Amino acid sequence: MGKTLKDQMGQVIVPKTVKTPPPAVILVNPQLGQNIGGAVRAMLNFGLSELRLVAPRDGWPNPAAVSMAAGALNVLENAKVYETTEDAVADLTYLMAATARRRELEVPVVGSNDAGAQFRAWQGAGHKTGILFGPEKAGLTNEDVVLADAILTYPINPAFQSLNLAQAVGVFSYIWASSEGAAPPAVFQENISVPARREDLVRMMEHFEVELKNAGFFYPEQKSALMKRNIRAPFIRAQMTEQEVRTMRGMIKALVQGRGQKKVK
Amino acid sequence: MGKTLKDQMGQVIVPKTVKTPPPAVILVNPQLGQNIGGAVRAMLNFGLSELRLVAPRDGWPNPAAVSMAAGALNVLENAKVYETTEDAVADLTYLMAATARRRELEVPVVGSNDAGAQFRAWQGAGHKTGILFGPEKAGLTNEDVVLADAILTYPINPAFQSLNLAQAVGVFSYIWASSEGAAPPAVFQENISVPARREDLVRMMEHFEVELKNAGFFYPEQKSALMKRNIRAPFIRAQMTEQEVRTMRGMIKALVQGRGQKKVK
Numbered sequence: 001m002g003k004t005l006k007d008q009m010g011q012v013i014v015p016k017t018v019k020t021p022p023p024a025v026i027l028v029n030p031q032l033g034q035n036i037g038g039a040v041r042a043m044l045n046f047g048l049s050e051l052r053l054v055a056p057r058d059g060w061p062n063p064a065a066v067s068m069a070a071g072a073l074n075v076l077e078n079a080k081v082y083e084t085t086e087d088a089v090a091d092l093t094y095l096m097a098a099t100a101r102r103r104e105l106e107v108p109v110v111g112s113n114d115a116g117a118q119f120r121a122w123q124g125a126g127h128k129t130g131i132l133f134g135p136e137k138a139g140l141t142n143e144d145v146v147l148a149d150a151i152l153t154y155p156i157n158p159a160f161q162s163l164n165l166a167q168a169v170g171v172f173s174y175i176w177a178s179s180e181g182a183a184p185p186a187v188f189q190e191n192i193s194v195p196a197r198r199e200d201l202v203r204m205m206e207h208f209e210v211e212l213k214n215a216g217f218f219y220p221e222q223k224s225a226l227m228k229r230n231i232r233a234p235f236i237r238a239q240m241t242e243q244e245v246r247t248m249r250g251m252i253k254a255l256v257q258g259r260g261q262k263k264v265k
Numbered sequence: 266m267g268k269t270l271k272d273q274m275g276q277v278i279v280p281k282t283v284k285t286p287p288p289a290v291i292l293v294n295p296q297l298g299q300n301i302g303g304a305v306r307a308m309l310n311f312g313l314s315e316l317r318l319v320a321p322r323d324g325w326p327n328p329a330a331v332s333m334a335a336g337a338l339n340v341l342e343n344a345k346v347y348e349t350t351e352d353a354v355a356d357l358t359y360l361m362a363a364t365a366r367r368r369e370l371e372v373p374v375v376g377s378n379d380a381g382a383q384f385r386a387w388q389g390a391g392h393k394t395g396i397l398f399g400p401e402k403a404g405l406t407n408e409d410v411v412l413a414d415a416i417l418t419y420p421i422n423p424a425f426q427s428l429n430l431a432q433a434v435g436v437f438s439y440i441w442a443s444s445e446g447a448a449p450p451a452v453f454q455e456n457i458s459v460p461a462r463r464e465d466l467v468r469m470m471e472h473f474e475v476e477l478k479n480a481g482f483f484y485p486e487q488k489s490a491l492m493k494r495n496i497r498a499p500f501i502r503a504q505m506t507e508q509e510v511r512t513m514r515g516m517i518k519a520l521v522q523g524r525g526q527k528k529v530k
Contacts (some may be wrong), residue, residue, distance in 0.1 A: 038429065038432070041429060041432075042428070042429065042432050043420055043428075044425045045419075045422055045425055045426070045427070045428050045432070046419075046420065046421065047422045048423060068428060070429075071425060072425060073428060099341060112439070112443055113443055136464075154311075154439065155439075155442040155443050155445065156310055156311065156442070156445075157309060157310055157311060157312045157442075160309045160310055161310070161337060162306075162310070162335060162336060162339060163307070163310050164303065164306060164307065164335075164435075166432070167303070167306075167307050167310070167431070167432065167435040170429075170432040170435055170436060171435060171439045173438060174377070174419065174420075174436045174439065174440075175439075177419070177420040177421070177422075178377055178378055178419075178420050180420065216393065
């Protein structure tokens, strides 16, 4: 439909006028149907309508969600259910995780006053975006958070941090709506015209991890989860393009095959 | 306690360093205890702790509020209950009403991106502030709204405007917290050093209305509520000082007594 442009290097640029949807809200392992319903109502209040659920505890559909959704049933009915967080974010190119700062992860933090402009910059450039919210009690796992380009933090009272899930989604939805017309963020990298989809990044990292495992890299075994998170973070943070992901996979392959050849005694 | 200053006219100025509390949240005729509890939890999440209730439908205390308040029981227990909105705002000097724009009322509208800075400017100048939220179904009456200096609007989806009460309070609480350090609003009238408390304004207007009624001004009778609202709005909007309120009452009295003298045939 939309016209495509090419920059001086011949790379396709997605025109700024392409209409892409607002961020998808992704609830990871939500526990209470009433929170899903409350979240959906607040989303639609502020113009968001794409809900994704990762393995909701009480199955799906959920009558408790329906009763709290009030007039926002459309959003509930159109919700998509996934088995894993990776599946739920596969088609996205920009992803935030709503959670407290994690000192143990090298994931950049975006304050709530800047998050809306950040999303609008990506949306305006034609990209699909989303935001992760964790389950009520435990919150997002580190494995989920390292899938995100940035952590979104709220200016929360340190003495009482336990935010209800529906409220957390409501505040984000407000942040989105109130950022209409906001100036684009200074750090937005406009020149990343074809960022990799999250799925391609995950496949690349899995490829890397499999080969590292074969090479005996993950030692001791009990530290392998931590090591994998630390490996993933910089690749997400780099906001790699499709081409860079392909190149990286070629590099991994080359190292493995080269090593194999050298091993021949 | 705090030192007082005087300006060139000898008027007392409240020093900027006086520590005044954040805005009070005033729920007018709330219906569901769970919404009161949800509101309280979100308030404390974002650093607000003063709750006032005007004639809650199911009485007070309310067990349904307790179960939704999670760890914010202190805020619930310290809530004050009032019979009327006027009583609940009597000691405040700056008041907003969270509601949609009312074309029939001449009450200025403050957008949600500016509301936090506005509250902080008043708070920083040593004034007590508050915000009104209406009951779940009907929302605030026009009589409540004309008590406010400004209407706070959210950037709501026109196709789905029905915001849950606890969510509405949660979004306001976030707006408050996220405005820390915001630049003061351009329109803030720093020179109003001793604004009248809402109670004094209400008494002045009641005085005015009684005398107008005696004078046969409210005709036809069925339009008197509308006429009273229209009379009140500009006095609130003027952000009158204590002295101006006293002067105004003297003016009303003078007119009435003067008229009485002329009536002597």
